[in-house]
Amino acid sequence: MRGLEQVNMPLFQTKFTADPSPLVVGDTLFLYTSHDASPEDIPDENEKGSAGFFMYDWLLWSTTDMVNWTEHGAVASLKDFPWRSRENGAWAIQTVARNGKYYLYAPLHGHGIGVLVADSPYGPFKDPLGKPLVWDQSNWFDIDPSVYTDDDGQAYMYWGNPHTYWAKLGNDMTSLTSGVTKLPHIPNYQEGPWFYKRHGHYYLGFASTCCPEALGYAMSDSPTGPWEWKGYIMKPTPRDRGNHPGICDYKGHSYVFGQNYDLMHLETFVHHERRSVSATEITYHADGTIEEVPYWLDQQPMKQLHWLNPYQRVEAETMAWGFGLKSAKMGIPNTGVVADMPASTGKRNMYIYDLNDGEYIRLRGVDFKKGAKQFCITAASTGSCAVTLRLDSQDGPVIGTAIIKSTGSVEKYKSFSAKVKDAAGVHDLYLCFEKTQGDTRLDWWEFR
Structure with missing residues (x-):
């Protein structure tokens, strides 16, 4: 039996994380995640042991070597959308860079998809619209946005559970320049689309049909489809029940990020929505299809891209x-209650405690x-x-x-x-x- 240091364990331990969204900026890989609250951060005493979702803010992490990660705390919270209708439901985001700005697209759980803008990947993020970017009030399908800017400068946003939708974004990245199109059902699609292009191929990674959800993907010759199911990046397994992909190339390698319950399982196998993000390297065949990878715990630990220099801060x-450790931003007592959260603060010094x-x-x-x-x-x-x-x-x-x-x-x-x-x-x-x-x-x- 292999120990924790011999298997591919989740990347972060100070908080429960989900819905990974990687963004490469220069030499650094930033990873935005949603945040499953720990029991002490849930304000309702009757809900602290609940199995449900309690999600109030979004977190940021960074690395240059893929194994040592620096936490940057919450970059935004539900409070940054004052028009929201709920105090819970900070679901899967994606942050993209364009024209020197950073755009964070967020679902507001039953209130459409909003967008925040910042001058830095750390924030502070501000709401330029004061209203949803997309919201079909007849349903709750408007979740899990994924944005990609094509080689010709046209940006697209994909989203949806259990249906897949897309629309064109304007150059300002905060407006639509097309109507919303509902795609024909993609085999095994459930939610969490991740839209990108690589070597001339368009990809749509996604969480495959529940339950358990796995990491599947489709390919197309066009940014608007039609999409052809190509298989699994990671097959369904009873060891997991939910997933959400984030995929990127970084320093000559390709990586897929997903989520699992492996960190929570160190303490309990009683189910709660306390997920954790893991990652692994992926490879592509000559035709662009992706080599399937085993479940996270069946893999070796991630390979380190360069050594850490201890002769600097x-x-x-x-x-x-x-x-077992905890982390916080200095001067910001985040209780987990939306009313007590600050607006997006930007980069702040952090500390480790407990x-x-x-x-x-x-x-x-x-x-x-x-x-x-x-x-x-x-x-x-x-x-x-x-x-x-x-x-x-x-x-x-x-x-x-x-x-x-x-x-x-x-x-x-x-x-x-x-x-x-x-x-x-x-x-x-x-x-x-x-x-x-x-x-x-x-x-x-x-x-x-």
């Missing part, structure tokens, strides 16, 4: 694994080169915590221990350091937490 919320004995942050592929001499970490604490640095496993060789002492307040950050020995070459790094007392919050760290 590394945010504490950058990690390959951190199960540290307990036995928990750790794992960084994959850290290149210490000829050797590190010192470790420095910035933290705030009302108690204390020992951060033991280990190589290659949770029980691996100790290269140093930093003792975080009380700073008098969780708002007052100070630097703590430790001498380091026997840290050279490339290793996985574990920041292991021991002797935790009080509330400790971690901001960033670096080696010297």
Whole structure:
């Protein structure tokens, strides 16, 4: 039996995530996700143990190596659409870039599809319309938008469950320049379309017919169809019941992102809608069809694209694994209640908290080169915590221990350091937490 570090586990552990939407900007891959609330973030006491969907905001993560991801917190929430009719239902979004702007398309659960605009992938995002971009008030099919701008500059938006719709977008990306077309049923289509073009072929990835949903796809020679079912990217399995694809090319590789319940299953197999995003590399045949991949847990861990440099500021919320830890934006107590949420704030510094004995942050592929001499970490604490640095496993060789002492307040950050020995070459790094007392919050760290 393989352990957690030998299988392809979900990418993020500080929050439950779903509906992945990748966006490549320069050297960085940004991943926008929806957010399944943890029980403590559900305002209704009677619903905290419910199996249903409780979704209030959308999250952002980024990577340059595909294995160590930096969390950026909520980039937008339902509060950014004041015309919405519900306090729940922040479902699947997609964010695209065009003309130096970033456009976030969001379904508002029974109130159509809206769009937010920002000057940065981090936001802040603002609503330029004050109303839905698309809304057929006769049904609730207007969900899961996917937007792609073709080579000729024409942008298209696809959406729909259980039917598939498309329309042309104007150059402003916030208006329609065509009517809404309902496509003939695509075999096995259920929801979550992901529309893109690659090497002259048009693709529509989607969650296939429920239940369980899998990752299927169709191809076309035209951005408007007709679409031909081509098979599964990942077949249905009783280990999963819902899915939603996001697909992109990045640094010479192709990746598919999807969702599962594998993180929740570390704690319970009683079903709740607490999903987590996973990813894997995919390959294409000469005719453009996609090689089917096994279920996430049946695959090897993702391959790292480059080593992590520890001799620079590394945010504490950058990690390959951190199960049991929590994260938040500084100065923003997000309770999960829509009324208490701020409007989209843009990029803000974050911290890691809720540290307990036995928990750790794992960084994959850290290149210490000829050797590190010192470790420095910035933290705030009302108690204390020992951060033991280990190589290659949770029980691996100790290269140093930093003792975080009380700073008098969780708002007052100070630097703590430790001498380091026997840290050279490339290793996985574990920041292991021991002797935790009080509330400790971690901001960033670096080696010297």
